[in-house]
Amino acid sequence: MPSSVSTLTKERRQGALPVGPPAPVRSLLHGWGSWASVAWFLLPALVLFLVFVLAPIAVAVCTGFFKWGGTGPMDDFVGFENYAKLFDDQVFLGDLERGLYLIALSITVQLPFALFTAVLLNQRLRGRAVYRMLFFAPYILSEVVTAVLFTMIFLPGAGMADHLAGALGLEGLQGTWLADPSTVMPTLFVVMTWKYFGFHMMLFLAGLQSIPGEILEAASIDGAGVWQRFRHVTLPLLGPTIRISAFLSVVGAIQLFDLVWVMTAGGPNHSSETMAISMFQFGFKRYQVGYASAISVVLFMISLVFSLFYQRYVLRRDLSGAVTSGGGR
Known part of the structure; x- marks a missing residue:
């Protein structure tokens, strides 16, 4: 008996007898375990994506083939x-x-305005942290708060904009900011710029600070x-930061919807209306769902086609090394 036990132990050590599943089976079990873990963590996100993204898109596509009032x-x-x-509209x-x-x-x-501001604030300026905070602060405000604030600023007769225009001798602009079809879109763009340029400025600042100083120093030495x-x-x-910023813009x-909706509701006479506002007007005001x-x-197809085109032809160089396979091998 002892000799047989020692022989069995010796065979196990020499690899004559397997001590576990074969390598292909172990690899298969390990693969199934990895996929099960991935599926377990992805399942909640996939369910939410299906319920709140894909299902509404499918319902909208289906509803678009019917004349329906919503009930x-x-x-x-x-x-x-x-x-x-x-x-034809x-x-x-x-x-x-x-x-x-x-x-x-x-x-x-x-x-360009955001880039110029970022380059300026990337220099050694006294109090530049305060300036960065002040320029970025409007982006933190919600679109509704921003719209209400500027509605008061452009209020005809009593708003700050009218008083400023009168002080500068521009009486012709008084009371026309959001009431005249020729001035409403430039006025809205000024508000958009005030609201969003700080976000792009911070993107550019991050990109500028990622550029090695040695490169700029070497260029300076070269004259x-x-x-x-x-x-x-x-x-x-x-370049990569500028391309991403342009895409988001x-x-x-x-x-664009909420900023314009609160300030003008698409008026006067549809002169500030956007596609999102038209969708809201027909769906919730006129009941032409x-x-x-x-x-x-x-609107979805325009955004999708632009995104795919932009990623394929503009961001292709930036994304070429972003995805690896085989665990980075």
């Missing part, structure tokens, strides 16, 4: 009539034009001036 059964199927009506076409207007101003005015260092060193290294302009759903689907 009762959806039995009046009209096919693509709601979508065809959209592109001058108000909706104006919404598209106003969206492009806000996008153009955001890219050409708001972002590069301030503008040359900014043009040929800072801007290229800040465009998507925000496309989906099918038509409002069609607007929401078009």
Whole structure:
């Protein structure tokens, strides 16, 4: 008996007898365990995404094919009539034009202003932390609070804007800020810039502070001036941050709603209306839920197509090394 036990032990040590499952089985069990853990942690997020994102999108797409007032059964199927009506609606076409207007101003005015402020506050200035806090503070305020504040500022006859315009000799602007179709969109853009430029400024500041000082110092030693260092060193290294900031700015302009709704509700005479406001007006004011759903689907598709295009052709270089496979091998 002892000799047989010692022989068995010796065979186990030499690997003659397996002491556990074969390697393929162990690998399979380990893989199943990893996937089970991943599924367990992802399940709540997937359920929430399904209930609050995918399901509403599916309902909106379905509702857009019906003429429906929001109550009762959806039995009046009209096919693509709601979508065809959209592109014959001058108000909706104006919404598209106003969206492009806000996008153009955001890219050409708001972002350069935020970049200039970030470059200025990245220098050694006394009290620069206070300036950063003051410029970023408007972004912390909610859109509703900002809208109410500026509605009081642009109040005809009694607002601060009218008093300032009178002091500067610009009496023609008094009382017209939000009441005249020719001035309402520039006025709204000023409010948007005040509200959001601090966010982009902080993004640019983070990007500027991630640039190694040795690179700028080497360029300075090579004889590069301030503008040359900014043009040929800072801007290229800040490129990923600028592209992300531009993406957020465009998507925000496309989906703008609450700021404009509280200040003008799309008026006067639809001159400040956006696609999101049109969707709200038709869905909750005029009870044309099918038509409002069609607007929401078009708004979603515009945002989706732009996001995919931007990621594919603009952010491609920035994201090329962001995803690894095989645990980084």
